[in-house]
Amino acid sequence: MNKRQKQFVENFLFNGNNGTKAYMLAYENDNEKSSAVRASELLKMTKIRNEIERRQAEIKEHNLTHIASATEILQFYTQVMINPDNKLDQRMKAGEYLGKSMGLFVDRLETTSETNFVIELGDSSKKQLDVIDMPVDQIEYGEE
Numbered sequence: 001m002n003k004r005q006k007q008f009v010e011n012f013l014f015n016g017n018n019g020t021k022a023y024m025l026a027y028e029n030d031n032e033k034s035s036a037v038r039a040s041e042l043l044k045m046t047k048i049r050n051e052i053e054r055r056q057a058e059i060k061e062h063n064l065t066h067i068a069s070a071t072e073i074l075q076f077y078t079q080v081m082i083n084p085d086n087k088l089d090q091r092m093k094a095g096e097y098l099g100k101s102m103g104l105f106v107d108r109l110e111t112t113s114e115t116n117f118v119i120e121l122g123d124s125s126k127k128q129l130d131v132i133d134m135p136v137d138q139i140e141y142g143e144e
Contacts, residue, residue: 005051023035023039073101074101
């Protein structure tokens with residue numbers, strides 16, 4: 001098996017037997033349709049099937065079917081990020097996930113809006129007595 005096929009097998013097992021996702025990661029392909037077709041072709045190859053079955057038996061033998069802890073996930077992202085054999089975009093993505101999980105990046109969307117409210121004070125049958133025309137954050141609320 002070549003390097004990408006080995007990566008495909010690892011990604012296949014790591015992503016819950018999702019061949020499309022495994023192919024997209026191993027072969028750096030963003031097209032989901034073509035990745036699904038190619039993954040199907042790889043999964044029909046005897047050497048790929050044998051390696052998947054061997055690795056699944058190994059996982060079962062070592063009782064590695066537990067859910068990863070937060071520490072294990074952080075270690076995984078760190079290993080992917082620092083491994084010089086990984087592509088730069090894979091290392092960057094791992095670094096991004098690692099940073100997000102540690103709260104280093106905060107996605108923010110700041111918006112400003114000038115919404116004016118007109119509030120009539122007094123009896124509505126009379127002419128307008130007072131009009132407050134100011135941004136909402138400047139309105140002072142008092143007790144009735």
